[in-house]
Amino acid sequence: MPPQPQRQKAAPSSTRRSSGEPSASPMALRPADFHVTVDVVLLSLRNDLPHIGVVQRSRPEAYIDQHQLQRRTNPHLPRRVERVERHPQHHWALPGGHVGHTLLGDAYGTGTTADSSLAQAALRVLHRETNLSLSEEDLHQVGAFGDADRDPRSGRTISVAFVAIVGDDRDLTLHPNDQVGHVSRVQFRPVVDVLARPNRLEFDHEDIVLKAIALVRNLVTTTPLATKFCREEFTLGELRRVYEALFHESLDSAAAAEQPGHADKVRQYLNTLEQLGARHTPDFERTVTELAMMMPSSPSSPDFVADNYVAEVKGFASRSTAPVVDIARQVELMSRLVRQSSRTRVPRPPRLIKPLDPTNFARRIQKLNILTSVEGGSRPTFDRYGKPAALFRLSPDREPAPFLLRLDGLGKSDHSD
Numbered sequence: 001m002p003p004q005p006q007r008q009k010a011a012p013s014s015t016r017r018s019s020g021e022p023s024a025s026p027m028a029l030r031p032a033d034f035h036v037t038v039d040v041v042l043l044s045l046r047n048d049l050p051h052i053g054v055v056q057r058s059r060p061e062a063y064i065d066q067h068q069l070q071r072r073t074n075p076h077l078p079r080r081v082e083r084v085e086r087h088p089q090h091h092w093a094l095p096g097g098h099v100g101h102t103l104l105g106d107a108y109g110t111g112t113t114a115d116s117s118l119a120q121a122a123l124r125v126l127h128r129e130t131n132l133s134l135s136e137e138d139l140h141q142v143g144a145f146g147d148a149d150r151d152p153r154s155g156r157t158i159s160v161a162f163v164a165i166v167g168d169d170r171d172l173t174l175h176p177n178d179q180v181g182h183v184s185r186v187q188f189r190p191v192v193d194v195l196a197r198p199n200r201l202e203f204d205h206e207d208i209v210l211k212a213i214a215l216v217r218n219l220v221t222t223t224p225l226a227t228k229f230c231r232e233e234f235t236l237g238e239l240r241r242v243y244e245a246l247f248h249e250s251l252d253s254a255a256a257a258e259q260p261g262h263a264d265k266v267r268q269y270l271n272t273l274e275q276l277g278a279r280h281t282p283d284f285e286r287t288v289t290e291l292a293m294m295m296p297s298s299p300s301s302p303d304f305v306a307d308n309y310v311a312e313v314k315g316f317a318s319r320s321t322a323p324v325v326d327i328a329r330q331v332e333l334m335s336r337l338v339r340q341s342s343r344t345r346v347p348r349p350p351r352l353i354k355p356l357d358p359t360n361f362a363r364r365i366q367k368l369n370i371l372t373s374v375e376g377g378s379r380p381t382f383d384r385y386g387k388p389a390a391l392f393r394l395s396p397d398r399e400p401a402p403f404l405l406r407l408d409g410l411g412k413s414d415h416s417d
Contacts, residue, residue: 033154033155033156034155034156034158035098035151035155035156035157035158036098036099036157036158036159036160037096037097037098037099037157037158037159037160038096038097038099038118038121038122038125038159038160038161038162039094039095039096039145039159039160039161039162039205039208040053040094040095040096040122040125040126040139040161040162040163040164041053041094041142041161041162041163041164041208041209041212042095042126042130042132042163042164042166042172042188043163043164043165043166043191043212043213043216044165044166044167044188044229045229045241045242045245045246046188047349048241048244048245048349048351048352048353049190049191049192049245049266049349049350049352050190050191050192050213050245050246050251051188051189051190051191052188052189052190052191052194052209053094053095053130053132053166053172053186053187053188054092054093054094054095054186054187054188054189054194054201055092055093055094055095055129055130055183055185055186055187056086056088056091056092056093056183056184056185056186057086057093057182057183057184058182058183058184059086059182060085060086061083061084061085061086062083062084062085062086062087062091062093062200062202063081063082063083063084063151063152063153063202063203064081064082064084064091064200064202065079065080065081065200065203065204065206066080066081066082067079067080068200068206069197072253072254072255073255078149079147079149079150079204080149081149081150081151081152081203081204082152083152087198087200090198090199090200091199091200091202092189092194092199092200092201092202092205093201093202093203093205094161094201094205094208094209095125095126095129095130095186096125096129096159097109097110097121097125097128097129098110098121099115099118099121100113100114100115100121100124101114101115102114109128109182110124111124117136118141118160119136119139119141119162120136122139122160122162123135123136123139126164129183129186130172130183130186131172131186132166132172134164134166138164138165139162139163139164140162140163140164140215140216140219140225141160141161141162142161142162142163142208142211142212142215143160143161143211144158144159144160144161145158145159145160145161145204145207145208146158146159147204150203150204151203159208161208161211161212163212163215163216165216165225165228165229166188167228167229167230167231171188172186172187172188190266190270191209191213191250191251191257192250192251192257192262192263192266192352193263193266193267193270194209195209195210195254195257195258195263196254196257196258196262196263197258206254210253210254213246213251216246217246217247220242220243220246220405221404221405221406221407222402222403222404222405223402223403224370224394224398226239226242226243226246227239227394229242230242232393233374233377233391233392233393234391234392234393235379235381235389235390235391235392236358236361236362236365236366236389236390236392237358237381237389238381239365239392240356240358240361240362240365241353243354243356243361243407244353244354244355244356245352245353245354247354247407248352248353248354249354250262250263250352262352265350265352266350266352268350269347269349269350272347273347354411355411356407356410356411357410357411360409360410361410364405364406364410365405368403368405369395369398369399370394370395370398370399370403371392371393371394371395372392372393372394372395372396372397373390373391373392374390374391374392374393377390377391378390378391379391
């Protein structure tokens with residue numbers, strides 16, 4: 001929620017008006033500030049890890065619940081949201097803002113046009129703070145959050161929260177619209193990382209995230225929402241992995257996210273990625289560039305470098321001029337690149353999944369009659385490994401009625417792909 005501007009208080013009336021006298025001005029009778037806002041939980045699945053879209057606003061202070069940890073065991077304990085100095089690495093918030101209304105004008109950055117609905121307000125706020133464009137069909141309402149102690153600023157704030165699934169092909173930008181200026185960072189981060197200390201979400205956004213996850217868990221067992229996490233065409237193994245990632249115990253609560261082997265494993269992986277990024281040297285970049293300029297821009301170009309640099313090399317090649325035939329030089333550059341990339345190979349991400357039996361899952365999901373097979377289509381079950389498997393897509397002729405996919409009895413103690 002953006003900072004709330006200060007309003008002048010109306011001077012108190014010294015005498016009571018009779019019913020026959022003209023009414024007081026609207027400002028004189030204006031009630032205490034009552035704010036209606038929207039917050040959006042952006043949920044994505046990346047490297048088998050549920051990620052969430054969070055922002056960090058440019059103001060120097062953050063509003064953090066000092067009773068947040070105690071409330072995990074005693075939810076009836078009142079919040080104690082206080083304004084504290086913002087930590088540049090550990091204080092995050094959900095994208096959100098005020099619902100636009102003509103009476104507000106542009107006092108809260110809503111623009112002068114009123115939002116036609118709460119969903120439209122959420123879409124506008126989302127685009128303003130993240131440059132991400134969604135549709136109303138992407139939004140699912142989580143609920144309303146309006147406890148009196150959720151925001152220590154003036155008045156009362158009621159927030160209506162939504163959750164949206166964002167695929168891998170749509171990512172948040174690293175900076176907001178410059179015309180807004182109150183958001184300094186926008187990122188997708190693993191959910192277990194955001195929920196675990198020392199990271200903290202502002203206001204009651206931790207409660208909103210956990211309610212959103214609970215809603216998504218319900219929707220993927222009663223509607224085809226799970227397919228939103230996949231590409232348009234997917235294998236049953238890829239679809240199964242959505243359920244395995246969403247129902248892992250690390251997402252049960254914020255306390256569960258901090259259990260040994262959950263957040264610490266994810267953070268170790270993230271730290272390794274950061275260290276690899278710092279190892280990029282000018283020599284390595286020059287080698288990639290020169291070799292890419294010599295390679296043809298055909299899709300069949302060999303993947304001669306570590307997986308994390310294949311796309312980069314091919315990107316250079318697609319913008320290069322005609323290749324220069326110099327086999328000896330290519331071999332020399334390839335050898336150099338292999339030596340350099342061996343020190344910067346991306347590690348495998350941690351696997352926080354709830355193992356499900358592949359055969360029984362496939363049998364149950366196909367009984368729902370919501371999928372249709374892609375004739376002649378197949379690919380490895382998972383990227384870079386696994387046997388080729390048949391491709392499916394969501395059936396356009398499926399019944400609109402809700403179903404129930406029972407996951408009980410699908411557990412598998414020894415999981416392998």
